[in-house]
Amino acid sequence: MARQDPTAQKGIGPIVSASHLADGGLPALSEMEFALVILSNAFQRWITRCTAAAGGEGLSSIEVQILHAVNHRERDKSQSELCMMFNIEDTHVVAYALKKLEALGLVAPGRRGKEKTARITRDGADLCLRYRALREKLLIESVASLGLDEARVSEIAGLMRVMSGQYDQASRAAASY
Numbered sequence: 477m478a479r480q481d482p483t484a485q486k487g488i489g490p491i492v493s494a495s496h497l498a499d500g501g502l503p504a505l506s507e508m509e510f511a512l513v514i515l516s517n518a519f520q521r522w523i524t525r526c527t528a529a530a531g532g533e534g535l536s537s538i539e540v541q542i543l544h545a546v547n548h549r550e551r552d553k554s555q556s557e558l559c560m561m562f563n564i565e566d567t568h569v570v571a572y573a574l575k576k577l578e579a580l581g582l583v584a585p586g587r588r589g590k591e592k593t594a595r596i597t598r599d600g601a602d603l604c605l606r607y608r609a610l611r612e613k614l615l616i617e618s619v620a621s622l623g624l625d626e627a628r629v630s631e632i633a634g635l636m637r638v639m640s641g642q643y644d645q646a647s648r649a650a651a652s653y
Contacts, residue, residue, distance in 0.1 A: 542558055546595065546596050547600060555591075
């Protein structure tokens with residue numbers, strides 16, 4: 477049985493953080509934006525706490541994401557690749573994260589031609605495995621019990637990636653406005 481949004485029955489309109497934005501065109505976009513904000517905050521809190529529970533205390537959410545990305549497919553990653561992967565403009569954010577992960581022994585420096593790279597260390601890979609085990613136990617089991625259609629979840633993820641392009645395009649337009 478599909479769960480319905482309780483606000484839909486009461487006719488109170490979309491759940492937003494800024495009604496003045498929802499009063500314009502496409503109020504559903506304001507609802508999605510608010511949902512993204514609270515989802516993003518919950519996700520960041522989750523990954524830092526899961527990492528801490530797995531033995532990686534003191535890492536920020538971006539540092540955790542970069543750690544997992546460097547571990548991805550056990551292939552060295554450059555700073556520019558990581559910036560592109562996460563759509564990060566400020567390269568200093570990634571550079572700082574890599575330095576911190578290196579100081580903790582979770583990644584090791586490398587080179588690809590003139591470009592500096594990072595590769596996962598045994599300690600970094602072990603932390604990622606402990607994170608995965610906790611994720612399975614604490615998050616996946618709970619989310620799976622919701623009975624969500626995996627194809628629909630993938631479809632929503634695809635929509636989110638498409639929307640990121642729309643926001644990037646609008647950002648470029650705003651920068652020259």
